[in-house]
Amino acid sequence: MGKTIVEKILSAHTDTDNLKIGDIIKARVDFAFANDITAPMAIKYFKESGAKQVFDKKRVGLIPDHFAPNKDIKSAEQCKLLKEFAQEYEIENYFEIGKMGVEHALLPEKGLVLPGDVVVGADSHTDTSGALGAFAIGVGSTDLAAVMALGEVWLKIPPTIKFVYSGKLNIWVSGKDLILYTISKIGVDGANYKVMEFSGGVIRSLSMDNRFTMCNMAIEAGAKTGIIEPDEITLEYLKGRAKRPFQIYKSDPDAHYEKIIKIDVSKIEPQVAFPHLPENAKPISEAKGIKIDQSIIGSCTNGRIEDLRIAAEILKGQQVHSEVRLIIIPATQEVYLQALREGLVDIFISSGAAVSTPTCGPCLGGYMGILAKGERAISTTNRNFVGRMGHPESEVYLASPAVAAASAIAGRIASPEEVK
């Protein structure tokens, strides 16, 4: 019987033969990373382990991005730990403010995570790199410390659910809408412990930025990871970026899937996920008119150049509603610079938006756009849990950059057509 892309990647990273679903293996890790929230604990445990050095100085990443640039003294102390650890252990991939970005946007951009890799990150959105055809999983700090010390991770061979997208995408429907729609169909634990493999003609025609958005949110259905087979679009993206050779794996036609779910995208409108779960997605036609106080465009989900281009297309020549704060956060310095060169930042500021240096900031209620009691935001981020962006009695609605930009102009949740 054939194998899925994930089974092939894992087979190539372990000494165990004849892998079966449910087997526990030790897999060699190609890249491991942590941020300013998860690294401090991992560093402590790593030092306690007695390891003299990290498994590979070129294959460990430390990225202060969550509460960085440092939001307060405690955050500054945490970020300092990353820098000192990187110096002490000569870790090459430490990204200082000015060079950093939101980790899941930064690492693919820098060519540090590649097709066929096993990637382990101490952050749940590590699954983002699955868009490159890597097996990328989020873990906690103790697991990450173990990987830094040993270069391997224990894991269970997961079953895979295959999602096949066909049909013609409607106007303004993006990868974000496809993944919100998918989560609404299977629920926030619909893929718990499993892999979501995204496939079909629609996926083949999606840009890398849209693919990253889809894999990013596989965790919101509980998935171990999301993955997309590499193709010409992937290889084009990697040109001039890949820092080392890589291996392309594809699923066999007769691979075994736990389930195959077919989705006709021609029925899908832009989606809005209502509070307080990502599975509460509804078509925009059922969300129109809800008054908002803030709109966030950014994050590891939707802070890439295409996301900003779409936002600029809608904001050009328009004004942000007088009662709305629109905060746009390019995910990396490269995205920021590109947006500047293309004139997008000019459009944003002229429209009355605030543009921030890269940070996770408001996505997890850190800073740079916290909600007061009773306030409501539309956001291109990935979670709308209770208290996620601020006060426990505030609300977050998840949507695409197009809908977040249109809503910022309208002062209420709106579709792009309404403001164009």
Place this chain on the structure above:
Amino acid sequence: MIIKGKVWKFKDNIDTDVIIPARYLNTSDPKELALHCMEDYDSEFVKKMNQGDIIVAGRNFGCGSSREHAPIALKAAGVSCIIAKSFARIFFRNAINIGLPIFESEEIAVQCSEGDFLEVDTVKGILKNINKDKTYKLNSLPAFIQNIISLGGLKEYVKEEVRRRNREDV
């Protein structure tokens, strides 16, 4: 290990943001994290519960972020064990790795009531509900994971493995 405690019931999809809100993640100190455990769900929870109490929850407990601060906050607040219909996978790993006993059981999650007194034998895998006079068999964990737990958590496993590799280097 024998755990004894009173049940606090929680609904489905308790996420890591309510277990420990991100605004408190600028520290890794378990005592400080414990003060804010479940704050956005029930601001009185930490005050109401007693050391050793047990959480019994619905589906997908611990969904969301990879923050190990979530099981650490629960453990430091005094929660001795969690039984849920299901756990989100990263939370499951993190709880095992830090030595917080957790068990999946649809049956127990449905049949336990808030305030019931439970006795859990984690080695034999037996749970007794004293109030309901019922005994349950808990699912046993895979051998590899049991080995990690018997060593005292993943940290101890890594220490031993590092020692072994250092010896081979000599």
